[in-house]
Amino acid sequence: MGENSYPHETIAWAKQRLDELDGIISDVEKTSKGLSGSVRAEAEAALARLEASRASLRKSYDALRAEAEDLKRTAEDLQEALDAEWVEVETSFQSFLGALADQADTVRSIVAARAEAQRQAWDNSLKGLQDQAAETVDKARGELDAAIKHLSDEADKFQARIGEVKDAGDASWEAVKSGLAEAKAVHDRTINKIRGAFAKLF
Structure with a gap:
């Protein structure tokens, strides 16, 4: 970041x-x-x-x-x-x-070398930013997918236990609430990582 x-x-x-x-x-x-x-x-x-x-x-x-x-x-x-x-x-x-006005070839060579150095520096900077942004977005996407899967699994467990005794229902509900909170936290981190990645590009 x-x-x-x-x-x-x-x-x-x-x-x-x-x-x-x-x-x-x-x-x-x-x-x-x-x-x-x-x-x-x-x-x-x-x-x-x-x-x-x-x-x-x-x-x-x-x-x-x-x-x-x-x-x-x-x-x-x-x-x-x-x-x-x-x-x-x-x-x-x-x-x-x-x-060096009377040495045109030397001046041309120096200006060309400077232009090449600038281009190389810009290319390196842009590539570094692109790589970093892509890596951050991919990692954030993976974390969000894992959190959504976890939440889905907890919701499935909750659905399966709806007909069971009240205590089991409460435990399932707590698991779903916990899964929702975890998914929200991962979502927030994911959005922040993606924003950070794109902020570096501009």
């Missing part, structure tokens, strides 16, 4: 969680309205915890975005300094070529 893509991925992950939490809170609020007595009190307590979690996540998300923005500004400042120094490199190189 590139240093620049990691903060972006984390911000995207946090935003996704906040959006998901907004949906959960909305559903809990709607459902709570139809409840009464101790059940409603428990629902309201859960809602309060959810809202506190949302506030905490929002604070972390906002801090991360501000930090990423500072990092971006620092990177932009460094880029400007590098660009300014590169102007000096180009000026010096052109001065050197100017000093």
